[in-house]
Amino acid sequence: MASTVQPIGNNTNFTVYSPTNAALGPRPLFTQIGNKFYFIETEVTKNWHDAYATCRQMGAHLISFDTADEWVQVTNYLVKNKIISDIWTSGSELAIQGNHVWFPTTDPIALNLWKPGEPNNRDGVEHCDVMTHDGSVFTGLNDVRCDRFFKYICQLSN
Ligand SMILES: [Ca+2]
Numbered sequence: 001m002a003s004t005v006q007p008i009g010n011n012t013n014f015t016v017y018s019p020t021n022a023a024l025g026p027r028p029l030f031t032q033i034g035n036k037f038y039f040i041e042t043e044v045t046k047n048w049h050d051a052y053a054t055c056r057q058m059g060a061h062l063i064s065f066d067t068a069d070e071w072v073q074v075t076n077y078l079v080k081n082k083i084i085s086d087i088w089t090s091g092s093e094l095a096i097q098g099n100h101v102w103f104p105t106t107d108p109i110a111l112n113l114w115k116p117g118e119p120n121n122r123d124g125v126e127h128c129d130v131m132t133h134d135g136s137v138f139t140g141l142n143d144v145r146c147d148r149f150f151k152y153i154c155q156l157s158n
Helices: 048-057 068-080
Strands: 013-017 026-033 036-040 060-062 087-092 128-133 138-144 151-156
Touching (some): 026 068, 048 087, 060 087
């Protein structure tokens, strides 16, 4: 899907307009970090499914990490902007338990981004993946209950 984006500079906020449905008006602000564009929800918390649906309504998806560089760039941006919180990613094992994948690609979470000891599927009910932190830096991915409420990041499809 082609989308018209008009960056006005690195790491600055800008507005993405829908090229296919002008009636929708300006989309939420997406921020360029590296070579991707993200909507970072810093106030409203949602459960994983609701966060996923919200990203879809923006024409985006919950964030996935394809490279270690992306993890570094995004987490550096978050720390620099004092956004240090558990944050939903698109990762889950909802399709096949024990097999954490990114949505919607179903690519396995192959990078070693897990916080040490995770994913642990504690009590057998942790199936959705957040970026987690120690209060000052992000420490990796953690599987948690999908019905918990967290902030989230949407990523525009390439
Ligand atoms: Ca866990």
